[in-house]
Amino acid sequence: MITDKTALYTEIKRVINALKIDDISNERKAILQPLTEYIQSKVSNHQDIRINFICTHNSRRSHLSQVWAQTLAEYFHIKNVFCYSGGTETTALFPMVAETLRKSGFQIQQISKTKNPIYAIKYSDNTHPVIGFSKKMDDDFNPKSGFVAVMTCDSANEACPLVPGAEQRIPITFEDPKAFDNTPQQAEKYNARSLQIATELFYVFSQINP
Numbered sequence: 001m002i003t004d005k006t007a008l009y010t011e012i013k014r015v016i017n018a019l020k021i022d023d024i025s026n027e028r029k030a031i032l033q034p035l036t037e038y039i040q041s042k043v044s045n046h047q048d049i050r051i052n053f054i055c056t057h058n059s060r061r062s063h064l065s066q067v068w069a070q071t072l073a074e075y076f077h078i079k080n081v082f083c084y085s086g087g088t089e090t091t092a093l094f095p096m097v098a099e100t101l102r103k104s105g106f107q108i109q110q111i112s113k114t115k116n117p118i119y120a121i122k123y124s125d126n127t128h129p130v131i132g133f134s135k136k137m138d139d140d141f142n143p144k145s146g147f148v149a150v151m152t153c154d155s156a157n158e159a160c161p162l163v164p165g166a167e168q169r170i171p172i173t174f175e176d177p178k179a180f181d182n183t184p185q186q187a188e189k190y191n192a193r194s195l196q197i198a199t200e201l202f203y204v205f206s207q208i209n210p
Contacts, residue, residue, distance in 0.1 A: 008075060008124050011105025016075055019199045021206070032200055034170045036207045038148050039078075043208055048080045049073075050147035054156050054163065058087030058134040059094045061152040061174045061193070067101060067130050068198045069205075071123040076205045083130070084147070086137030088159050092116045093132050096181075100190045104198075138164060172200070 008016070024032075035051075042049040051069055055062035062085040073081035098119055102108045105123075112118035112133070120129040135141055137149070137160075149163035151171040163169050174197060180189040 008071065009105045009107070009122075012071065012123055013075075013105075015104045015195075016072070016198070016202065019195070019202050021199060021203045024200060024203055028200060029203070031172055032204050034168070035148065035150060035172060036204045038168055038170070039081075039204065040208055043078065043210060048082060048146070049078075050082045050084065050143045051150060052084040052086055052137060052142055052147050052163075052166070053150045053152050054086050054088075054137045054160065055151075055153040056088050056156045056159070057091040058085055058089075058136075059091045060097050060177060060190075061197070062087065063093055063097050063132050064101070064194050064197045065150065065152050065174075065201065067106070067121055067123075067132070068194070068201050070130050072198070072201050072205045074124065074127060075202075076208065078205060078208055078210060082143075084142045085132075086135050086139060086142050088137065088156055090116065090136055091134045093119060093134055094178075096177075096186060096190050097194075098132070100187070100194050103191065104194065 039049055053062040053065040066083045066085040070083040098108050107122040109120040110117055111120050116134050119132040121132050122129040145165040147166055148168045148170060149166040151157035152174055154173050157171045157173060177190045177193045180186045
């Protein structure tokens, strides 16, 4: 009997299967289309797909995007997808992001407890974890060329008209859940933003013809 050795964790699959892509507006679909086309071009030409999600502080939206994109590439069995994240400055991955992902079924291990902690984020037993920590977009951890830069916040989009080494630069911005920090709505709003990002990236990868 052949088993899927890269099967996603059950709770993550449950979350993914509950996503409602019909809720995505035509306006948002148009914003997502350039990323779909970029990925399809790479797949069609049997090339590696490198996606660097960029936000000012590399602390919230860019990490959620990186983790969900890597997970959904696995879900749709799209090979040779490598997802990264970075910022225009270095801060720290905000703890509520890790907690939000944990509640969606990801296994989170904090492997460094510095001011800028490092997290191992796993979506499957037998795949390499996503390594999450805040870094500048040109950090040595990130690719130097042959990647698409996806701008996930307005401030980074405006501050970086050019991303060195990027083959293409695509703005796909999301509202910042930081606005709800230290409020009773914090967990709810972070989860809502995480699910929006997951839903839109699900739509992107669902369009890809392997």
